[in-house]
Amino acid sequence: MNSAASRFPFLHRVVRPALPASGAMLLAATTLTGCGLFGQSWDVKLEVTGTGQAEVGYSFSGETGQTKAANESLPWTISQNVGFGFNGLAVRHAPPGTACRVYVDGELRESQDKPDAEGTLSCSVNLQEE
Structure with a gap:
């Protein structure tokens, strides 16, 4: 009896192509560039002045939420x-x-x-590579 597996032994193997080293390095460099590790970086300070209390929401470049x-x-x-990126x-x-x-x-x-009138205000800066 001649089964398909014996005639085509490669059918039962799963081939998973590896990510080429250059692709992995490019992905890492792209990810790290957004954090300022490769390329320009800035010191950003977010400030709320006044007295009393308020609800504050903020995000820095590279953060997802x-x-x-x-x-x-x-x-x-x-x-x-x-x-580089948005700071709000x-x-x-x-x-x-x-x-x-x-x-x-x-x-x-x-x-x-x-x-x-609802006591809302916002500030933002989008930093770009120069």
Whole structure:
């Protein structure tokens, strides 16, 4: 009896092509570039000024989602060294007189100082390779 497996022994094997080393290196370099490890990086500071408390949401370049913190005491600040991409700050339930600011390498790049009727304001900076 001559089965298909005996005539075609390769049919029972699963061939999994390996990712070429150059492709793996390219993938790693692309991923790390967004973090500033290869290429330009910036020191970004997100800041909320004022008194009282507010809900703060923020994200830095390379992060996949927004971090939220409820009932944060103001003033509030956080800093991180980042690669290219979007950095954002959103404030909700902000009392009058609250402001948000984004600094890049110590320079003020974005500011908003007038919360809307619901006490919402936001600031963002999109950093690009130069």
